[in-house]
Amino acid sequence: MPNHPPANDFLVEIGTEELPPKALKYLLKSFSSTLYRELDTAGLAHNRAEARIYASPRRLAVHLADLSAAQADRAVEKQGPFVTQAFDAHGKPSPAALGFAKSNGVTIEQLERAPSDKGERLVFRATEKGRSVVELLPAMVEKALQELPIPKRMRWGAHRAEFVRPVHWLVMLYGSEIVECEILEQESGRHTQGHRFHAAGELALAKPADYASVLRSHFVEPCFKVRRDKIVEQVEKLAEGLGGTAVIERDLLDEVTALVEWPVALVGKFEERFLQVPQEALISSMSEHQKYFHVVDADGKLLPHFIAVSNIDSKAPEKVIDGNERVIRPRLSDAAFFFNTDLKTP
Numbered sequence: 001m002p003n004h005p006p007a008n009d010f011l012v013e014i015g016t017e018e019l020p021p022k023a024l025k026y027l028l029k030s031f032s033s034t035l036y037r038e039l040d041t042a043g044l045a046h047n048r049a050e051a052r053i054y055a056s057p058r059r060l061a062v063h064l065a066d067l068s069a070a071q072a073d074r075a076v077e078k079q080g081p082f083v084t085q086a087f088d089a090h091g092k093p094s095p096a097a098l099g100f101a102k103s104n105g106v107t108i109e110q111l112e113r114a115p116s117d118k119g120e121r122l123v124f125r126a127t128e129k130g131r132s133v134v135e136l137l138p139a140m141v142e143k144a145l146q147e148l149p150i151p152k153r154m155r156w157g158a159h160r161a162e163f164v165r166p167v168h169w170l171v172m173l174y175g176s177e178i179v180e181c182e183i184l185e186q187e188s189g190r191h192t193q194g195h196r197f198h199a200a201g202e203l204a205l206a207k208p209a210d211y212a213s214v215l216r217s218h219f220v221e222p223c224f225k226v227r228r229d230k231i232v233e234q235v236e237k238l239a240e241g242l243g244g245t246a247v248i249e250r251d252l253l254d255e256v257t258a259l260v261e262w263p264v265a266l267v268g269k270f271e272e273r274f275l276q277v278p279q280e281a282l283i284s285s286m287s288e289h290q291k292y293f294h295v296v297d298a299d300g301k302l303l304p305h306f307i308a309v310s311n312i313d314s315k316a317p318e319k320v321i322d323g324n325e326r327v328i329r330p331r332l333s334d335a336a337f338f339f340n341t342d343l344k345t346p
Contacts, residue, residue, distance in 0.1 A: 006068075006069050007046070007067055008066070008067060008069060008174055008175035009063065009064065009066070009067065009173075009174075009207065009208040009209055010046075010064040010067045010133070010137065010208060011061065011062070011063050011064075011171060011173045011205070011208035011211055012035075012061065012062055012137075012141050012171065012172050013054075013059055013060070013169075013211070014059065014145070014167060014170060014184070015058060015059050015168050015171070015193055016060075016165040016167050016168060017165040017166045017168070018057045018058060018165065019055075019058070019060070019164060019165055019258070020164065021258035023149070023150075024258035026149055027060060027148055027150075027164070028053055028054075028060055028224065031062065031145070031148060032051075032053045032144075034143060034144035035062055035064075035140060036051075038144065042071060042131075043071050043072065043074075044067060044068050044071060044133055045066075045067075046064045046065060046067040046068065047064075047065040047066040050066070051063065051064050051065060052065075054212070055222075055224045056220060056224070057259060057260070058193070058196070058261065059192075061211065061222065067133060068133060069132065069133055069174075070130045070132045070133055071131050071136075072130050073127050073128065073130050074128045074130065075128075076124075076125070076126045076127070076128045077123060077125050078104060078123070078124040079121055079122075079123055080096075080111065080121060080122035080123060081096045081100060081121060081122055082116075082118065082121045083120045083121060083122065084119060085097075086100075086122050093108045097111075097122060100122060101124075104124040111124055112124075112125055133174060134174055134177075134180075137172065137174070137179050137181075138172070138181035138183065138188075141172070141183060145163070145184070148164065150163070154166075160185070161184040161185040163184055167184045167185075169186060169189070169192065169202075170184070170186040170187070171188070171189065171190060171191070171192050171205065172189075173190055173207065173208050175207060175208075176206060176207050178190055190204055191204055192205060192211070192214070194215060194218030194219060194220055195219035195261055195262055197312055198218070198219035198312065199218035199219050199220075203215075219261070219262040219313070220261045221262060221263070224258075227260070228253060228254070230263055231263045231265065231309055232253065234264070235265050235293050235307050235309070236248075238267050239295045239307065241267075242267065242295055242303060243297070243303075244297050244303045244305070245295065245297075245298075246293050246294075246295055247283075247295070248293055252287050252291065252293070255291060259309075259311065260309055260310070260311040262312070262313060263309050263310075263311070264309070264317075265307055265308070265309050266307070266308050266309075266317055266320060266321050266324070267306075267307055267321070268292075268307075268321050268324045268325045268328065269306075269325065270305075270306070270328055270329065270332055271329075272304045273336075274304070274333075274336055275304060277335050277336045277339045278339065279301070279302040281338075282335060284335075285328070285332055285335050286331075290306075290308070290331065291309070292306040292308050293306065293308075293309075295307065306324075306328065308324045
């Protein structure tokens with residue numbers, strides 16, 4: 001019977017400069033699925049149902065629950081030459097028998113004999129000790145990072161490492177212990193980072209289970225899905241307050257979710273004169289260029305408002321709104337100019 005090593009939680013986090021927003025979901029999916037595959041291949045059990053994956057503009061992370069401390073010991077059996085071929089008439093071992101024993105690191109006397117359909121043959125039997133998980137994890141994480149769908153990798157500063165964006169920190173914890181290694185020229189540790197503006201600086205993690213709560217208390221929602229749901233909730237509530245309905249397209253929602261770590265939705269407005277322009281042109285300017293959500297009335301007509309999602313919880317939100325209104329005005333003016341120019345041609 002194989003032994004069942006004890007288990008503990010494992011956390012890996014790659015901390016980076018802002019990751020490409022349109023690729024963030026795919027990077028996370030690839031990172032986690034490759035890591036799961038490597039664990040399965042190595043025979044390392046973990047509680048897949050309790051695993052958690054995280055992605056924000058500045059990080060990719062996976063939290064595995066109940067990951068085995070080591071591979072289970074494995075019974076090894078190798079069949080050698082038939083006994084009739086392994087010894088001569090005087091019982092002296094043949095070169096084939098000696099070679100089989102040597103290849104397995106034992107003497108002839110340590111080999112066993114076992115019956116088979118074609119006669120008795122020499123057999124090597126042993127128990128292979130399972131390798132520890134902390135010994136295996138660094139190579140698995142490196143493999144998962146190498147297989148990320150990154151069309152073009154970059155180097156930064158004097159570093160030779162290549163990745164989609166510059167890497168600034170690496171968390172590798174198994175239980176309360178650091179998994180000692182170096183990946184992408186970063187020494188592993190237990191320090192993550194909070195929000196770039198609201199909670200700048202290092203945050204120590206005692207154990208993997210603390211990860212999400214520590215980040216949330218420092219203005220980072222690490223879970224992509226939770227962050228996306230919060231954006232939907234905030235945007236829909238603001239649109240309702242305007243007497244309209246927010247149009248939330250999935251691709252735009254995913255991109256906005258990948259742009260912020262602490263979403264705060266804000267309502268802005270633009271001059272009603274722009275509504276003379278076909279609303280498709282206005283919507284394109286707002287969504288494609290500024291990543292704003294537009295609002296429509298009960299008849300599907302565009303309202304002179306937009307909803308932006310900020311990455312900061314400002315003490316002066318009116319200034320953030322004013323800044324967004326200043327940015328969108330020339331975009332809409334361009335749309336109006338091109339439309340009016342087109343009208344000059346019959």
